[in-house]
Amino acid sequence: MDIDALRTFLAFVDTGSFTRAAQQVCRTQSAVSMQMKKLESDVANPLFVKQGRQLVLSNAGIQLASYAKQLIALHDEAYKQLKTSAGQVRIRLGCPDDYALSILPKITELLHQLIEQLDLQITCASTTELKNQLDQGLLDLIIATRSPSSEEGYFLHASSGVWVKSKEFSYHRDMTLPIAIFMRDCKFHQAAIEGLLKTERQFKVIGCCSSLSALDALVKNHLAIGAIAEISKAESLIIIDDPSLPALPAVDIVLLLANHTHNPISQTMVKQLAEQFVNQDKLVKPPA
Amino acid sequence: MDIDALRTFLAFVDTGSFTRAAQQVCRTQSAVSMQMKKLESDVANPLFVKQGRQLVLSNAGIQLASYAKQLIALHDEAYKQLKTSAGQVRIRLGCPDDYALSILPKITELLHQLIEQLDLQITCASTTELKNQLDQGLLDLIIATRSPSSEEGYFLHASSGVWVKSKEFSYHRDMTLPIAIFMRDCKFHQAAIEGLLKTERQFKVIGCCSSLSALDALVKNHLAIGAIAEISKAESLIIIDDPSLPALPAVDIVLLLANHTHNPISQTMVKQLAEQFVNQDKLVKPPA
DNA sequence: ACATTACATCAATTAAACTGATGTATTATA
DNA sequence: TATAATACATCAGTTTAATTGATGTAATGT
Known part of the structure; x- marks a missing residue:
């Protein structure tokens, strides 16, 4: 035809x-x-x-x-x-919504430093969805989470899961917890639910959010406490320091490259990018 | 090119x-x-x-x-x-997963009666997703829910929301309710959550399900009670008759036709189809 | 009946694509 | 370092395909 x-x-x-x-x-x-x-x-x-x-x-x-x-x-x-796109290098980058504010800006900056004439296309979606698109050849590079034990991708940042609340939210140990969590495909969703069920503590799921901004909105308006990665925490929010709350897992944030034969960006470049990111990251937040 | x-x-x-x-x-x-x-x-x-x-x-x-x-x-x-597909009429039908068992078989049967050489392509997804695909021209016809006040589409069936449990599940009024609900884009999700919050009754969301089979599995294994449309209820489940549980809304199930200029199936045919469905439906379940 | 509309068909023309031979640059070989 | 081999480019001639403009056929409107 x-x-x-x-x-x-x-x-x-x-x-x-x-x-x-x-x-x-x-x-x-x-x-x-x-x-x-x-x-x-x-x-x-x-x-x-x-x-x-x-x-x-x-x-x-x-x-x-x-x-x-x-x-x-x-x-x-x-x-x-x-x-x-005469002479431009187009890179289709995927980023989970909850790392858009924290990780994405630096990656974008480093990519532009590394590549002249960069035409960067950014997609936000859940890690699962992004991995699918990477496999289908619809994305070239994604920011994703892995378990710290895993070796896949190029390491960018380690972040632990934390419970957060707004300043005005008055939290005390024996209240029925109103919680806001991500959808099921997020590592924190299951950990939070299962953890809370074990503690026998009363809780209500106020919302299963598909984006950080939705979850943020609930927490910032004192409707719930949230389970998120520490790095995703907005400045105005406070980490809840209560050992009776279930621990949330730590995650690694990594760069994942599509394994097309013809990729606009090479393994070496991504490796270099990740190393630069880690170095700058150390300067900002020295390890404890 | x-x-x-x-x-x-x-x-x-x-x-x-x-x-x-x-x-x-x-x-x-x-x-x-x-x-x-x-x-x-x-x-x-x-x-x-x-x-x-x-x-x-x-x-x-x-x-x-x-x-x-x-x-x-x-x-x-x-x-x-x-x-x-020589001489075949291809119809791309969308059906929400939770009506696949109840509504879909009859619709399929009627479509085949109405159209010789029918090549029926069935997609299951949430009503929201199906409507998107209908608008994009990726589907021709969908089964969807509407509020009973609305006039869109061709009426098939009215169903009220009910709370269900397995036979073995011992339900009593002052327990902490383990509930299983659909994802946020389902009408019963919000009604259940908001209703329960108002009653001041303790509950745990055991799972936000994206499919009836997932929700069914939780309920059948006595892990939770579920909020579903009456018509989606599996035979082995029991409707919980407790006025202290929040009422769930009634929904109309309707047929929605894409408004492409060239549609493999016409408004008239869909209307006819819906009428036949309603007639057969009456014979099976006479109105109270 | 006659004009009009809409698509089909035909032969001639025009345009495009393909082949086979040859050319140029690069790499391997002896 | 000559020589052969490899890989793509180019050219002229041929083949194939698409387009045009004129004409044909069937249906519709006046």
Whole structure:
């Protein structure tokens, strides 16, 4: 199937007529007629059915219309991108929402230092989702969490899980805990729930949040205490120092590179990037 | 950009050589060379850089590789679909997971009665997600919930929210309630949480489930009581009749049709389908 | 009945793609 | 260091495909 013919086909879908489609794609009516005939023979199915002297889409035609729209959209996106990115290195970076404020800015800065003419595309999603997209080749590089025991990726930062509250929230040990946690695919979700169930302590889940900003909003408005990584803590929030609360796991934050053969950024560069990050990180927060 | 040229391009990405790419696409080396030259002039960017007597992908080339893979994959999927579906009507039906057991079978049966040579593609996801896909033209028809006050879609069934438990689960009024609920985008999630907070009753959220089967599993294993639509209730479960539990809202289950101009199924057919469903539904469960 | 609209078809033309031979630069070999 | 081999580029000729403009056919409107 030819991109050009599909575009003509969509012009017909749009106008309902070969004659008007021809105008739209700047060809003659007979050219359109022949293009569509070829398309029909390509897919070995009639795409149109006669209705009086008009043509309307057949069932196969309706199916093709949906596909053609997606194909042309993807084609045009690719084309536009390629034409406008002369000499640029495009890197598609994924970052979990909860590290967007803390980790992302430095990574962005280091990437720009490392690569001239950088065209950085940033996607926020959960670590699970980001890993999927990395595997599918839709991302080149992601910031992700791993268990400290694991060896995958390039180490950036270690952060322990903490319980946080707003200054105004009056916390005492025997209250029913209103808690705000991330969705199930977050390491802290399970640890918090399971930990609390073991303590026999009363609690209410105020919200299962899919983003740090949502969770932050609940905590900042004194509706709940939150279970997050220490590095994700907003300045205005306070870590709750209560050993009777279940411990939350420590996580490593790492850089994960897609294993495409052709990657805009190499293993060596990512390694270098991670090392630079760790060095700067030490200067800011000297190890205890 | 030509599909054929992109395929050749991917053959180069694969093999790293024009000569071998030529073999892969059954052309001569010079044909490949010229195709790639045209592709480069199309995107007005060099796709390759010399490395000795070899060529390797440029930055633009790396970008195109990712796009080309997606484009060819989509093209081939469309092509395959079109070729194999001679005379078939393909309908992409979306169904929320929690109505898959109750509503979906009848709808499927009625669709097959209504349409000969039906090629039915069924997707399960949350109502919100399904509506998105419907708007994007990725689905033709979905089963969805609406508030009973709303008028959207074609009515299928009214169901009230109920609290359910397993037979073995010993429920009494002053226990701390272990509850299993759907994710936030479900109408029962908010109603359950907010309702319980108002009652001042102690509860623990055992799980925020994204599917009925997950929620069912928790309830059937006596780990929690669940908040679901009555129609989603498995036979082995029991409705908890306790007025002190917060009331869960009633929902209408409806059929929603995409408003593409070219839809494989028409408004009239969907209307007819919904009416047939309602009639059969009455016979099975006469109104109180 | 006659004009009009809409698509199909045909032959001629135009444009594009492919081949096979040859050229140029690089790398391996002896 | 000559020589062979490898890899891509280029060119001219050929083949293939697409487009045009004119004409044909069928349905619809006046």
